[in-house]
Amino acid sequence: MDEKAEFAERLKSAMLAAGYEPRPGVLEKGFNTHYWGRAITFQAVSRWLRGLSIPEQDKLVVLAEWLGVEPQELRYGAGVTASAKNKKKRWDDAVTGPEREVLQDYLTLPAPQRKTIREIIQTYVKANASNK
Known part of the structure; x- marks a missing residue:
């Protein structure tokens, strides 16, 4: 599975976990309610959900805050978060x-x-x- 498809799966899972149906219309409305910039189109969020594109960093942060997940976990997966925590723990222990x-x-x-x-x-x- 490629990076964009993996992101789409994490986005769908985060939406479900937050109580939202992972559909473009739901994502478009929810995202635009929380985003301070120019509204995102139905086509753009549809591309995110279909694994055809990944949002830019500012949009990713808004998505993560709205869905209650860490931005790096939404973008890269739980493994990155666990790796960062392990490095911090090693540093704190040392x-x-x-x-x-x-x-x-x-x-x-x-x-x-x-x-x-x-x-x-x-x-x-x-x-x-x-x-x-």
Whole structure:
């Protein structure tokens, strides 16, 4: 199955889960009620549901908010969300206590000072690698 068809299946599932029948007329009316830009046509939403196109990012965000799902999950599937959560968990598990405080302090510094700190750290890493 190609990317557009997979998106169409996720869109249909999200509509059903939110209590909407996955039909172009329902999608057109519901989407346009929530979208702040120029109204989307029946043909455009029909193409989304048939797996012929994928909406642009601004429209995808509105769809996701309306249907109560995460935009990245609607666009790419649950696997992407799970992967991101796993990476965050690994980071949270690895960075604790004093290291976390230092990183939080680092993020409050102005960009030129952050650059200097990065260069210092990279110098230490290179020196440590050459000592092995």
